[in-house]
Amino acid sequence: MHSPGEGANKAPLIAPLGLLFRRMESGRSVRRRLVAPRRSEPRRCAARADRTDKKGTVSVTTMSSAEPTRRDFLYIATGAAAAVGTGSVLWPMIAQMNPDASTIAAGAPIEVDLAPIAEGQVIKVFWRGKPIFIDHRTKKEIDEARAVNVASLPDPAPDSARVKEGHEQWLVLIAICTHLGCIPLAHQGDYDGFFCPCHGSQYDTAGRIRRGPAPLNLALPPYEFLSDSKIRIG
């Protein structure tokens, strides 16, 4: 049986590729240029001593002065190629978790017919997997929304910025509480608007945050009116 201990003592102290750079060179000034100085100065000296000891003679240091540069370049090029290769392989593994082509295609705009929605009624439709409130507001609700002092709101926005001009009775919101993603309940809470049962956030009749932990107003999805009674969301 071989005795591992003895072999190990003489074996160079080398960690994988990164350390190869520092171990194998012997031209001092050259390596300064190519590799950042190491923190462990004493060890480097030890490695050099080991190497000189191994080669035994001065002949090593009298090798052509171009030699260390070529070596360093080779090791750096190999290490760089390995890094590029690893990165290129890693990317597909990461990209595969992004939405796939069918999911993206299924996220196309949807059209919603508003005609069946009675005044005072809120319906919920789905677009890109998200619930969307379509709220046919009453005159009273619109007036309430307009009467608020905008400057006093946590996330100031006038009612006109929450609806489309000429279609003030239609409030279209992404029905996701801006706190932690629960779906608020319509026509509930102190502001006649939306109330999130999870953590008590309250929104008014324009979907603006009024009280509770949510930081922002309910978000508006991109949508447009195709006619007075039809919208396209997305």
Place this chain on the structure above:
Amino acid sequence: MSGYTTYQPQNAFMRWLERRLPIVGLVHSSFVVYPTPRNLNYWWTFGGILTFMLAAQIVTGIVLAMHYTPHVDFAFNSVEHIMRDVNYGWLLRYLHANGASMFFLAAYIHMFRSMYYGSYKEPREVLWILGVILLLLMIMTGFMGYVLPWGQMSFWAATVITNLFSAIPIVGESIVTWLWGGYAVGNPTLNRFYSLHYLLPFVIVGVVVLHVWALHVVGQNNPTGIEPQSEKDTVAFTPYATIKDAFLLSVFLLLFAWFVFYVPNFLGHSDNYIPANPAVTPTHIVPEWYYLPFYAILRAIPSKLMGVLALGASIVILAFLPWLDTSPVRSARYRPLYRQFFWVFVVVCVGLGWLGSKPAEGAYVIFARIFTAYYFLHFLVILPLLGRIETPKPLPRSISEDVLGPKRIIATLALAFTLAGFLGSSLPATAAEVESPAKLRWSFAGPLGKFDRGQLQRGFKIYREVCQVCHGLTLVSFRNLAEPGGPGYTPAQAAAVAAEYKVMDGPNDQGEMFERPARPADHFPSPFKNENEARARYNAVPPDLSVIAKARGYERGFPWWVLDLFTQYQEHGPDYMAALLKGYENPPQGVTVPPGTFYNKYFPGHTLAMPPPLTDGRVDYTDGTPATLEQHSRDIAAFLMWAAEPHLENRKRIGLQVMVFLLVFAGLLYLTKKKLWHEVEKPAELARGQDPHGTTI
């Protein structure tokens, strides 16, 4: 693994950690300063390659599991979803499927190397037995993974292999029912195979840890088979073994990438692109190439129980190899007789693989029996006797002495060629009973292949005007028509095409399903609601054409299939389809075809339910291309190739980049390896004419 570490923590934190969990020291002693014999040849790099392949299979497998659906109704389509829609899904799946083949290839090389150099002998018996257990686990894992795509070969492999257990007397049937979780292979079977296919690789990891542990206790064998006697016989694992492993791994990756990017279905079977059908068994079922030798042994025995036992014994007997081989000399280099018998054994294994791919009839069965008998004879008679009658050649005094002797390249090359032959010759190749289709020139063939946009558009026109009356294209979406690498329509054109189709949607507010115009995100609708309706209407079920170009092919026969690997011939499907569409003839004298069917010289069995669909001038071309039958058949075949492999152009483009990168990388690693090993192979003392035995490495 530990015990001789020289690791000195460099800073306070590492010292703190090392006193509590000496993991860095363990890695350092096991994979940095660990002494390896200095004379290891490249056959010793396959352990590292196998570790890499195991990791690669686990990573790609975990990723695929994020998109796969283990249900009989969705499994096949979810695999196609991965191939078509998931970002880089085609790459991940081809890596995983071909990775299994590469894994087995490396494992077999690793095993033959152990056999040649006697690496299983005292004190490495446990190391070897752990290896046999790993092979067994790999076989089980690979088999269950093959079932998951739920194609025809998947389903029938599951049926045949589980039925092996029915050979067990008395309890056999109960065991098979238990394995299935039902009265036949079905959804419960698929679900449990998926679960186990995910579990077993981690069991393999565990056994690999034991395998490496055992290796580091007893040390590596080497080509001389004699143990290192002093430190001058060994070099440190890092950088010397590491860089050598890395170099050969990069060469191995070149082979891997060749399969993945250029011939990804070369090692597979086209029938597995046909969805599982419990009512029809494929005419010639074969396992994946890496199981063929065992499959041949199974079929060689005319008794069911004995066949299954022989199959099991052919693997189990490997575990007894350390005791069956009675010679005290390890390496075949010094065993002139064993060396010859080793090569005979390799040929027999390759031969069994070839026979396993052949139909079980006639002379094939006789040869399979002879080879099976020899397989067992090798272990049970030849090896025990050789150790007694053979006179070994004198062994070198030490590894260092041997290293400085002449190189042995011939055996290395011989083994390489034999294994290449083993890989190749084991591929399915049935006797050609049908005339082979003509090999046509396709714009998408070869490493730089690209689809001809005009041809795809003409082919799509043919599909719409002729094929779609009976054939679905249900895995293809309208949006695909506008995607890069396809027929090159604009999104608006694709949407306009979609709007011409009606798809079922709903339920609406009244709870009714309703028809609406299709959108780009929708799939092409099937022309029939279900198979029963199709049978009632057409007297047959017209196959869906989405993957037909990969689900059809023809046998190339020896030696063409070998050349196909190098010429990247992958167009069996389009060639077959183009030939079939032109292959209608009057039946030859004495042959009658049943009413309602048609004679076609390229169709297996020659009677085809589909009437000749295309004739000269059947479809009007607007781009000035002559509307001949010849042109029609080529155009539709090209279109269907795109439908089956929509990312083909991207695959070949990325493939070229990968091949160039790997060539450069392998070159760099080779040079680095040469530099690093320079002082080992040509010590300064030797260069100055001093006594090489005085050299300290």
